Amino acid sequence: MSASAPYPPPLPNPPTDGITSLTFSHFDDEANTNVLLSSSWDGTLRLYKKSPEATGFESTSVQKTAENVPLLSACFGHSLRYCYGGGLDGVLYQVDMERGETQTVGRHDKGISALCTSSTESSPPSSSPFFGCMASGSWDGTLKLWSTKSPSTPSSGSIFETSVGGKVFGMNWVENTLLIATSGRKVHLYDVRKSGEAFAAVSTQQRESTLKYQTRSCALFPNSEGFALGSIEGRVAIEYVEENDITAAQGKKKYAFKCHRVDDTVYPVNAVAFHPRFGTFATGGCDGSVVMWDAKHKKRLVALPRLETSISALAFSKGPSGGSLLAVAQSYTFEEGEKDHPDDQIYVRTMLDHEVKSSK
Template sequence: MTAAPPLGGGRELSKPPSDGISNLRFSNHSDHLLVSSWDKSVRLYDASTNVLKGEFMHGGPVLDCCFHDDSSGFSASADHTVRRYVFSSGKEDILGRHDAPVRCIEYSYAAGQVITGSWDKTLKCWDPRGASGKDRALVGTYPQPERVYSLSLVGHRLVVATAGRHVNVYDLRNMSQPEQRRESSLKYQTRCVRCYPNGTGYALSSVEGRVAMEFFDLSEASQAKKYAFKCHRKSEAGRDTVYPVNAIAFHPIYGTFATGGCDGYVNVWDGSNKKRLYQYSKYPSSIAALSFSRDGRLLAVASSYTFEEGDIPHEPDAIFVRNINEVEVKPKPKALQAPPS
């Protein structure tokens, strides 16, 4: 008798974190997966072979992580530090510090810099080739209107989403001031921002079960294309239950995107045609993070309770890796699309 498959589908990675998963990311060069967690760890997995290849510890919960290249990476922690790791040697050091927990981290291949956003209401840029330690790698500090909640990069463009529904758009080649200062078109707190792979705009999610599709071009024609839609909601007996949308991940080939919510579901959307393409069966817990592999063949899903209902009993944290079928992520020709429900 074969074992029943996991609820959401996909194989479960062995040796998952022991506390909430804050983020996970595939490498741009392989099927390596980097995972940050509230258990103070950064873990490196080979998602294809289901092998834990390395583990590094912080002094506090790790709130985000990213790759530098396939052999090294960075992390952001509630202990106020920004760390870097060399996976092969196990070497690690502190790249720099903020004055409060560091919520987000990105590596810009275009600028060759690490960008961090903190609850100290600043954005910092670091040169990883510089000396580590007491801010010797620091390139610049840029005040933000509120605590930084989410960052996303495409080319030289950086989008910063903060508390208070502020959104700042920067050009990394001139960080003296934001290129654009915006306000989220959603009414409630921002959870995640992710740039479109084609560089024309960004998707923003919030705690109210909505996603907004925005465009950088400020012309009237481009701004007329922006819209927001409801998702990760449940209707029962005439009442709507609304779930935070914690994660957005764009497919690298088709530009469609997946969202993950506190309802335990992952949905795949065709943003251009305003259609849902697919919904995976329910995962054991809230979806805390999502990441497509570089070729779009795999989707990593963090099923991890995000404490939206306080400290209650919940399913163990788990990471699932799905093999993606093209039908789940490829936009359908308009003639084949179902009419709006």
């Protein structure tokens, strides 16, 4: 395993309370600028941009919900201008990042813990059959789909809704596969299809996690053939979609491994993110470390320098050169209760090939 370079300085104007999500935009402007979106418990959505000639990211927009409601999740809409935040109050907020205007799109009965749009790395979002569709998962145990095609007049209701039987703790959408991890160690896979102008999510699998303890994070492979689950017990499971009905005697490929442990202390795995081109993945834990893994060859590639407190979120950059940047949120997640802790920070690190690409 190769040594890794230190992190660059943190981004300017970081959130002032717990960072709940990070996501890079699929949309590149004419200057091929990388754009990063964050959500946090201080009720803000923040945009950071970096043009190719710039040495670092700049903070370009900070917008709050009307009541400063903590935001548990966020995603981009149909453009860089409109972003969406999932509130602790169960409200799905649409935020105009240019004008600072906030509108209510719809509601869940409890906090919206996950928001996502389809990841289609091979084509621009406007050519995707899922363009204009967003998924939300909530602690009320429901999945909803929403249309984002007309941001100036957001709809007052979802276009699809179904129960997932437990609190949503993690969600990821790659092309037509939607992965949802819920309470009770349940994992749900949905086939999201468009028929005419309507979207629907058809349940294809419900299984129990290989891991013995509560799921904290999840992510699909870039080809959606499998997924990774991170648990509160410092373990990651690698599972495959087609193996749901295969017995152990038939030679399952799934496996699990220990990680994010320091001596006898076990830390939750708060974040999992796959490299969009190489299929390797990063995990972030409450031990303050980010580690790159090769799922196919069951190898650890590199451990990045440990930060001062928990890693709460991770995101790889997207687009043609996807994966060249890794965004890392340093943010205490209160796993040890109320106490003094380091400031919340966001780092964006350039990833070298040997750190993200298997040598095997």
